[in-house]
Amino acid sequence: MKEPERPIFVVGCPRSGTTMLQLMLHAHPRIAIPPETRFLMAAYDARSDFGDLAQEANRLALARWIVDRKKTRFADLGLDGQQVVDEIVAGPPTLGSALGIVLRAYAARFGKPRWGDKRPGYFQRIPALLRMFPDAQVVQLIRDGRDCVASLKEMDWYKQDSLHALSTWVESTELGERAARTLGPDSYHRMYYERLISDPEKELSGLCTFLGEEFDPAMCEPGEVAAVAVPGRKTWHLRTHDEVTTARSGTWRTRLTAAEIALCETVAGDLLREHGYEVSGGTRLDRGDHGRYRRVAAHRRLAARKRDVLDLLRRRTEPSEVASRLC
Known part of the structure; x- marks a missing residue:
């Protein structure tokens, strides 16, 4: 019996190049990674609301929740909604199976057997992803934190x-x-990110080895598939239509203020160095900025702990299995 294709999930800090990597994977002849969806974690967190998926009516309700709600971004996938609903209703009675059916249908749209998803924020939910897709392969893209900060603060949506x-x-x-x-x-x-844009063939060959796939040169030209894999409304991704370039790497030097550089290098200097990024050692961080950062970081840690505790509580009352049974 043939082993099922392993799902692929791309994670990373926002503005770290994950959309470019999504397109590189999508350019592979066997892999399709869709535009960012909004239904995987939302469905996981609301799983108790759908009831026991062994009941067909509940699978139908879940399917309609995915297909009909604007918030799920299902429309970006270019799929036949009714066909997806029918597949979910006829499919295995688990949450992971239902969600996987949608991603699999997207891959089938391009005649490809391997599927997955990309969303930067998944870095917070890797355990949940693995609960739904136990055989998943997770790919994390890391970029110089200073460039991520510089890029994020320039985004209208941030x-x-x-x-x-x-x-x-x-x-x-x-x-x-x-x-x-x-x-x-x-x-x-x-x-x-910096290695990927400097030598795409080498880095993508290593990625393909990890995935158990043959490297394809088309992966080095992600702009060729941007028109079909990046929604046009996402104007902040316009550069994904161009050739891979190193032009934006290291531009934090001119895009961040001296105070912002000091913040990054004082607070995250050890982490930057650990991942191969040199620290300039410039302006000294203002004590007030340090205190404000510590409060922000503490708030994020508290939110993460609350999320983890809430998930543990939800697990106690799960109405049905969450792991995918797709084959």
């Missing part, structure tokens, strides 16, 4: 400040390290 942006980078990097220790080299693969 409503926080540099303190929050840096805290997000620190959290994503540290949680990735935890995943590496927990999952091992067969299920977790770390990549670096």
